Amino acid sequence: MTYIISEIASAHNGKADNLKKLIDASINSNADAVKIQIFKTENLLQKKHKNYKLFKKIEISQEKIFNILKRVSDKKIDLILEPYDFDSLKFIKKIKKFHSIKIPTSDTKNLKFIKEASKVKKKIFLGIAGLKLNEIKKIINMLKKNQLNLVHGFQSFPTKFLDTDVSRISILKKIFKKQVCYADHSDSENLGICYSLCSLAIINGASIIEKHITLNRKNKGPDYHSALNPNEFKNFVDFFKKYELLIKNKKFKLSNAEHIYSTIFKKYPLASRDLEKGTIINEKDIKFKRIDANKKNFLIDNYYELLGKKLLEKKKCDTPFFKKNFK
CATH class of the missing domain: 3.20.20.70 (Aldolase class I)
Structure with missing residues (x-):
């Protein structure tokens, strides 16, 4: 010091x-x-x-x-x-x-x-x-x-x-x-x-x-x-x-403040249109936007985790994808 x-x-x-x-x-x-x-x-x-x-x-x-x-x-x-x-x-x-x-x-x-x-x-x-x-x-x-x-x-x-x-x-x-x-x-x-x-x-x-x-x-x-x-x-x-x-500080470590910043300001993948049950997700079904910071538990935030996945239920346009939405 x-x-x-x-x-x-x-x-x-x-x-x-x-x-x-x-x-x-x-x-x-x-x-x-x-x-x-x-x-x-x-x-x-x-x-x-x-x-x-x-x-x-x-x-x-x-x-x-x-x-x-x-x-x-x-x-x-x-x-x-x-x-x-x-x-x-x-x-x-x-x-x-x-x-x-x-x-x-x-x-x-x-x-x-x-x-x-x-x-x-x-x-x-x-x-x-x-x-x-x-x-x-x-x-x-x-x-x-x-x-x-x-x-x-x-x-x-x-x-x-x-x-x-x-x-x-x-x-x-x-x-x-x-x-x-x-x-x-x-x-x-x-x-x-x-x-x-x-x-x-x-x-x-x-x-x-x-x-x-x-x-x-x-x-x-x-x-x-x-x-x-x-x-x-x-x-x-x-x-x-x-x-x-x-x-x-010699370690690459994110601070709590930086984690909060990332959570609030980064964009998440949303349904670009109304999607039916059984839809296989492709690129056209996804758009990225910021969302309400209080609803991010169990969200899928990775683009590649969605591609090719089959929906278990309907998904309205402009709503985020959750892990429970897929097999």
């Missing part, structure tokens, strides 16, 4: 109450995991960086995050933590129960950080956007002792359709023999594109799908371009939990 991650990122906009609501929405959606980014602005950006003040505004203190995450440990959802600096990496070690750690794409050149992250002894999600194959291979070699998933996808607010390059997923799986997560950052105002890309990702071998969640996209908070509202996210999860049943 496809593993689905609810990516909160900074959709909380720096408010602890919003983070709680987003976690609850993720749990209610029946997603498999919820991912939370943790950072200290002074360790992430230069003070003269144009977004320094913005990040400082949306930063939630480690103390508040710690208290909030206590609520998740007993819930039926995996917790994935994504630390963006050494201080945050040290902090997550204090959290007793969490499922995995995400190494951000921004730290894939920071080999010291990767080495330290490997010591957490948790499953690792590795962001590989912007990395060449030899660079990915180097990091994988560093993480040999860790269970590792590769994360394909990047944020372009939103990422354009062709830039997602979901076909690369099959290449990554073939070369590195790792599970691949597709992190979708397409325009959430176009749900058709969003669903299509995630579907293509699964067909190309992605076993994990990550999608941003927000409380209300109209508020245009962080990452709103590619985020789904809670009701949309729940529908998204429901769809992709069922979607896999369609593509994984």
Whole structure:
């Protein structure tokens, strides 16, 4: 079954109450995991960086995050933590129960950080956007002792359709023999594109799908371009939990719905004229029409089963043939 991650990122906009609501929405959606980014602005950006003040505004203190995450440990959802600096990496070690750690794409050149992250002894999600194959291979070699998933996808607010390059997923799986997560950052105002890309990702071998969640996209908070509202996210999860049943079925088997469709819409052989008892049925005695769906028990629906058969009783024009009508 496809593993689905609810990516909160900074959709909380720096408010602890919003983070709680987003976690609850993720749990209610029946997603498999919820991912939370943790950072200290002074360790992430230069003070003269144009977004320094913005990040400082949306930063939630480690103390508040710690208290909030206590609520998740007993819930039926995996917790994935994504630390963006050494201080945050040290902090997550204090959290007793969490499922995995995400190494951000921004730290894939920071080999010291990767080495330290490997010591957490948790499953690792590795962001590989912007990395060449030899660079990915180097990091994988560093993480040999860790269970590792590769994360394909990047944020372009939103990422354009062709830039997602979901076909690369099959290449990554073939070369590195790792599970691949597709992190979708397409325009959430176009749900058709969003669903299509995630579907293509699964067909190309992605076993994990990550999608941003927000409380209300109209508020245009962080990452709103590619985020789904809670009701949309729940529908998204429901769809992709069922979607896999369609593509994984290797048997040719008709569904109940298809049987019903066939019963209602197919045509049955009827008498093309009034037929006398003892008539030997030939082609001219048969015509095909749809009939009342409630009267199909013991009907003969096969043309060749009728030819040459002798009627035991009269048959009126435009009435179906039953097995009891023949010897």
